[in-house]
Amino acid sequence: MHGVVLQIAPILGAEKSKVPFYIAGGALVVWALIVSLGLGMRIPAFPRNAGEERGVIAVTVVLVLAAVSAAVLTSGTSATSPASTASATTPTATTGTPAPPSSPAGGASSAPLKLAANPEGQLSYEPKQLSAKTGKVTITMANMSVVEHNVTVAQGSTVLGAIPTFKGGVKTLTLNLKPGTYTFYCSVPGHRQAGMEGTLTVS
Ligand SMILES: [Cu+2]
Structure with a gap:
């Protein structure tokens, strides 16, 4: 009943x-x-x-x-x-639907990777190691140094994209990247050789 x-x-x-x-x-x-x-x-x-x-x-x-x-x-x-x-x-x-399943789909909207050139004018990036999820990878670079720099992203000898040489501000680069290991460096003559390079790992 x-x-x-x-x-x-x-x-x-x-x-x-x-x-x-x-x-x-x-x-x-x-x-x-x-x-x-x-x-x-x-x-x-x-x-x-x-x-x-x-x-x-x-x-x-x-x-x-x-x-x-x-x-x-x-x-x-x-x-x-x-x-x-x-x-x-x-x-x-x-x-x-917990966060893990939505984050591969949201890989397109990963937080930007923050990169900065040494503000005191030394030829180096901070940090030297970046990692991101597969998909759209955004690099935000700050250059408060008096020296002009850029960020060039490459895989092996293939350049995939770059933030043009600039100083006194912040610029952004977005690339669609597959899993792998990439390098980023400053292509201003002498800067890469002086230490302006790092590794970007996409997984
Ligand atoms: Cu540079």
Whole structure:
């Protein structure tokens, strides 16, 4: 018995919002049957006078308005209930999808790799080792040195991209990289040889 009640309870809860429409619509149907079958067919002259006619029209108008407003209210409630169902399932979906599975897909939006040229004018980068996930890799380079520098990214002898030579600011380079080991260096003559190079590991 308890089991039955427990099974029905959610259904009643879900259907609750439509009950006013069923009642109003049902009343309208019953009234239409009364008027057409009960009165109209049994009393050929119906409505017999203006008072009856007005009464019939008044009751009909009230029932139609009740049914229409109930329908509008019901559709309004049922429109919000899928939304509330969706919002109820959203946290479940979020908790059901932990960070690890979403991070390979979000590899495209990895945080930029921060790189800086030595601000005191030494020919070196900080840091010398960078690592990123496969996909879009963004390198942000700050050069506050008085010496102009650039960042050139290469795999072996193949240059894949570069931030042009500049100073006094921050510039960004985005590359689409496959897993592997890359080198980054400054191609200003003498700088790489002086130590302006590092390794970028993509996994
Ligand atoms: Cu340089």
